[in-house]
Amino acid sequence: MEMIVVGNVTFSETPSGDDRTGFSGTLEQILDDIASAASAGADELILDLHLQDWWRNTRQMLDAALEIRELVSAR
Numbered sequence: 001m002e003m004i005v006v007g008n009v010t011f012s013e014t015p016s017g018d019d020r021t022g023f024s025g026t027l028e029q030i031l032d033d034i035a036s037a038a039s040a041g042a043d044e045l046i047l048d049l050h051l052q053d054w055w056r057n058t059r060q061m062l063d064a065a066l067e068i069r070e071l072v073s074a075r
Contacts, residue, residue, distance in 0.1 A: 002043040002044065003040070003041055003042050003043050003044075004042070004043060004044045004045075004046065005037045005040075005042045005044070005045045005046070006045075006046045006048060007022065007023035007030075007033060007034070007037070007045065007046070007047050007048065008023060008048045008051055009023045009024070009030055009047050009048060009049050009051065009052075010023070010024040010025075010051055010052070011024075011025075011026070011027065011030070011052060012024070012025055012026060013026070014026070015028075015029060016029060022036075023047070027068075027071075030068070031068070031071055031072065031075070034047075034068075034072055035072075035075065047065070047068065049061050049064060049065060
C-alpha cells in the first residue's frame with residue numbers, strides 16, 4: 001500500500017502560528033510541510049493550489065507550482 005498525501009495549500013505572507021493546519025502559511029512553512037510528508041514516507045504528494053483567491057490566471061498558478069518544485073529539489 002502506498003501513502004499518498006494531498007496538501008490543500010493556503011499561502012499567507014506572514015508566518016502562521018504553531019496551531020496552523022498543514023500546508024498553510026508562508027512558502028517556507030509549506031516547504032517544511034512538504035519535507036515532513038517526505039520524512040513520514042509519503043510515496044506521492046499532491047499539492048492543490050487552486051484555493052488561492054488571488055490567482056489571476058492559470059499561468060500564475062503553474063509558475064508557483066514550478067517554483068515550489070525547484071525549491072524542494074534544491075533542499
